[in-house]
Every structure is written in C-alpha cells, then in structure tokens.
Amino acid sequence: MTEPILPRIRPEIAALAPYRQGKQAGPDAFKLSSNENPFAPLPSVLEALQGTTPINRYPDASATRLRERLATRYGVGLAEVHVASGSVAILYQLVQAAASVGDEVIYAWRSFEAYPGLVLVSGATGIQVPLAPDGRHDLDAMADAVTDRTRAIIVCTPNNPTGPIVTSAEFAAFVDRVPADMLIILDEAYAEFVTAADAVDGLGERIFEKHPNVVVLRTFSKAYGLAGLRVGYAIGHAQVLNGARATGIPLSVTSAAEVAAIASLEAEDELLQRVAVIVERRTRLGDGLRAQGWAVPDSQSNFVWLPTGDRTDEIAQVFHAADIVVRPFSGDGMRISVGEHESVDKVLRVAQSVVAPLQ
Missing domain, CATH: 3.90.1150.10 (Aspartate Aminotransferase, domain 1)
Known part of the structure; x- marks a missing residue:
C-alpha cells in the first residue's frame, strides 16, 4: 500500500x-x-459550580467577573489583568506576541519543560542558561546572555522542577541590567507556597508598576486546586497584555473555571x-x-x-x-x-x- x-x-x-x-x-x-x-x-467551590452557565452557552470571552475581582484585589485597572486557560497559555501568548523568526528568548535550564516548545513554536530560538549548582537561577549569566536579538526572558520562581526561589534583591538587580524595552515574564505559578522572607513577590512588590516590561503570572491550578479547570492570570501593563490577548485562542476560559476561581478567592x-x-x-x-x-x-x-x-x-x-x-x-x-x-x-x-x- x-x-x-x-x-x-x-x-x-x-x-x-x-x-x-x-x-x-x-x-x-x-x-x-x-x-x-x-x-x-472546597465544598463552597463545588456548590458554586452547580450554578454555572449552561454548557450550551459560550463563556464570557474576557472572563470579566474574574478580572474585576483580581483588579480589585491587586489595585490595578481591568485592562492590567489578563486571564487564560492556565498560566502556561499566557506564556504561549506572550512569547508569540514578542518573538518570531530570528529572535531569541532566554530562560534558565533546567526549568519548566514547556519553555523550549513554546519558544520553538513562535519561530524564535531558545537560549538556555544553566542553573547554578544549587538549582537556582543564575540571573547574572542570564543578563549576560542578552543580545540585540533577545525579545523576552522567562524567570521561574520558585523554579520548576528544582524548587528554589529568586530573591527580591536578585530580581531587582537583574531588571536594572536588562533593557527597559525587553519583555520579562516572571512565572510565579507556585508563589502561594513560598515562605522565604527574601523571595521576590512580583505582585506584592508591584514590580509591574516600577518596570512596565515585567509581566507577573499566577495560576489557580496549584495552591487553589483547580488544575482540572485550567485558569491562570497575568498582571502587567495594559499594552503588553493586549499582545497576549491578541494571540490568545478566543473563549478558552470556561464559565465553570471562572466561577470556581471566584469562589476560590472568596474562600482563600x-x-x-x-x-x-x-x-x-x-x-x-x-x-x-x-x-x-x-x-x-x-x-x-x-x-x-x-x-x-x-x-x-x-x-x-x-x-x-x-x-x-x-x-x-x-x-x-x-x-x-x-x-x-x-x-x-x-x-x-x-x-x-x-x-x-x-x-
């Protein structure tokens, strides 16, 4: 045949x-x-899910209710909040918006295993910077790796899969070394589990306000236990997040995911x-x-x-x-x-x- x-x-x-x-x-x-x-x-989350929009109806494409809750929580405007089907979806959107053929995206390695693939899909070249021997990001080496082809840098803290954090002082020094027009994605999917007093906190320190090139990612999958519903969010400058919104798949956050996320915030x-x-x-x-x-x-x-x-x-x-x-x-x-x-x-x-x- x-x-x-x-x-x-x-x-x-x-x-x-x-x-x-x-x-x-x-x-x-x-x-x-x-x-x-x-x-x-939680029982309150399950109860909230009983009253979600019928599945024959499309969800709110921009997850407005959830974005309003997050905007109020973090004291930002609605346009400075973006919601998608997991923080990894926002990573894809941001890299697609920032980088293409001939460009470079820097990230530590080993880190989240989705990073190499999402960079390759965009057409860009991934630049992997080895971790320090203790499993931590080597931010000095990452800053040294920046060239005129670099369009984005991903910093994962705590780092998946090794676990250590980037400190607030380390991240501040790193951002000062990176050109102000270069996208820095601060991937904080595990932020709620952090107990180290010196850890960077992209939202608590409002780094996105001091440095508009920084976008902070969080998720409801881990600490909030909604991995099966797929919902994550980003806080950052509205124009940067517009790039993510433009490259995202429409209607990707279900009504159930939005309702469960809101209920989880209320039961925090x-x-x-x-x-x-x-x-x-x-x-x-x-x-x-x-x-x-x-x-x-x-x-x-x-x-x-x-x-x-x-x-x-x-x-x-x-x-x-x-x-x-x-x-x-x-x-x-x-x-x-x-x-x-x-x-x-x-x-x-x-x-x-x-x-x-x-x-």
Missing part, C-alpha cells in the same frame, strides 16, 4: 516532541508527578490553611531526604527535587514499583510532588532504599 501524501508540517514542529504529562497513577498509587493539590475542592483563608499543611509536609519530606544524604535544594514550592543523575530512570522505576509515580528527567533528576499525608513516609522509605549507592 502506498503511503498517503500528507500536508507539509514545519520541520522543526515535526521534530518537536509533544508536552509529556506526568504518568497517570493506578487506583492504589500516589500520583506525585504533576504538582497537583492533593486536597479536593480556608485554602491557605491547606497550603500551610502542604508546606509542613514539604519541610518534613525535604528534611527527611537530606538526613538520608540526598542533596535536595531548598524547595519553596509544592515539590522536591532529587538529583539522581545517570540513575534517574532506574530509580524512578523503583518508586513506580512501590506505587509512587514521580516525574523523572532522564540523566538529571526527578521531581516529587508533595501529596497526601500517607505518601510522605512512603517516599522516604523508598528513597532510603536507593540512596546508598549514590553516596
């Missing part, structure tokens, strides 16, 4: 591997591969109590791993990083055999989300069984 003639696909897209979601878990396994919130949605005190529980588990997990001899970076997110190097795939299989699904990055390390209470001791037992050969 002859092969069918197919439409031409850009060679770089044909060679690009699709985004890989964390492996799904069986009924008795702990799924610690996707940084999901282990708590079910209760939700942040849950965040505090996750932080306590994170501390217990990180301290326990370090006591075993693991060189675990100081995670300020809802996961920890194990630098397992060349044995990553082998050790990931040991975890999987024990019904713990982790996120391995071959040849580098593995990310383990902070999950259910019972999962912490189980992770520590498995980690203890494989740490000795690494010492």
Whole structure:
C-alpha cells in the first residue's frame, strides 16, 4: 500500500516532541508527578459550580467577573489583568506576541519543560542558561546572555522542577541590567507556597508598576486546586497584555473555571490553611531526604527535587514499583510532588532504599 501524501508540517514542529504529562497513577498509587493539590475542592467551590452557565452557552470571552475581582484585589485597572486557560497559555501568548523568526528568548535550564516548545513554536530560538549548582537561577549569566536579538526572558520562581526561589534583591538587580524595552515574564505559578522572607513577590512588590516590561503570572491550578479547570492570570501593563490577548485562542476560559476561581478567592483563608499543611509536609519530606544524604535544594514550592543523575530512570522505576509515580528527567533528576499525608513516609522509605549507592 502506498503511503498517503500528507500536508507539509514545519520541520522543526515535526521534530518537536509533544508536552509529556506526568504518568497517570493506578487506583492504589500516589500520583506525585504533576504538582497537583492533593486536597479536593472546597465544598463552597463545588456548590458554586452547580450554578454555572449552561454548557450550551459560550463563556464570557474576557472572563470579566474574574478580572474585576483580581483588579480589585491587586489595585490595578481591568485592562492590567489578563486571564487564560492556565498560566502556561499566557506564556504561549506572550512569547508569540514578542518573538518570531530570528529572535531569541532566554530562560534558565533546567526549568519548566514547556519553555523550549513554546519558544520553538513562535519561530524564535531558545537560549538556555544553566542553573547554578544549587538549582537556582543564575540571573547574572542570564543578563549576560542578552543580545540585540533577545525579545523576552522567562524567570521561574520558585523554579520548576528544582524548587528554589529568586530573591527580591536578585530580581531587582537583574531588571536594572536588562533593557527597559525587553519583555520579562516572571512565572510565579507556585508563589502561594513560598515562605522565604527574601523571595521576590512580583505582585506584592508591584514590580509591574516600577518596570512596565515585567509581566507577573499566577495560576489557580496549584495552591487553589483547580488544575482540572485550567485558569491562570497575568498582571502587567495594559499594552503588553493586549499582545497576549491578541494571540490568545478566543473563549478558552470556561464559565465553570471562572466561577470556581471566584469562589476560590472568596474562600482563600480556608485554602491557605491547606497550603500551610502542604508546606509542613514539604519541610518534613525535604528534611527527611537530606538526613538520608540526598542533596535536595531548598524547595519553596509544592515539590522536591532529587538529583539522581545517570540513575534517574532506574530509580524512578523503583518508586513506580512501590506505587509512587514521580516525574523523572532522564540523566538529571526527578521531581516529587508533595501529596497526601500517607505518601510522605512512603517516599522516604523508598528513597532510603536507593540512596546508598549514590553516596
């Protein structure tokens, strides 16, 4: 049988591997591969979802009610808030708006694994700047990497998948070194889990006002537990966010997502109590791993990083055999989300069984 003639696909897209979601878990396994919130949605959020717009009707294309709540919360104008189907969608939109063929986008590596793909799809070239040995961003090296072709820089704090933060002082010095007309995307998807006093806080410090080239990203997927509904937001200068709005897919935020996000904001005190529980588990997990001899970076997110190097795939299989699904990055390390209470001791037992050969 002859092969069918197919439409031409850009060679770089044909060679690009699709985004890989964390492996799904069986009924008795702990799924610690996707940084999901282990708590079910609050009853008040579920109740709010019962009255959402009928699914035969389109949602509000600009998620106006949610944007109004966020604008009031952060003391900004409505045009300075953008909402999309997850903060990663806004990343795609901003990079598409800022960069194209012949341009460059700088980001740390290893960092969020969607970064290389979204830059390539825009036609731009990704410039990967290695992390410091402790898993932190090397902002001096990132500033040094800026050329006249650079159009955007992505800073992820806390960094996914290693966990450390960028400090306020470090980010301030970095922004001062970068040309004022260059887009800086401050990806703060895990901001609610941060307890370090010196961490940068793009919204609390109102960096977007002092530096209009900075856009701050947040999400409802992690701390708020709405990963399955897909809703994130950006705060920044209206003209910059107009670029994201122009490149976005219309009607991508569902009515259910908007309603759940608003209900979650109204129940924030209760939700942040849950965040505090996750932080306590994170501390217990990180301290326990370090006591075993693991060189675990100081995670300020809802996961920890194990630098397992060349044995990553082998050790990931040991975890999987024990019904713990982790996120391995071959040849580098593995990310383990902070999950259910019972999962912490189980992770520590498995980690203890494989740490000795690494010492």
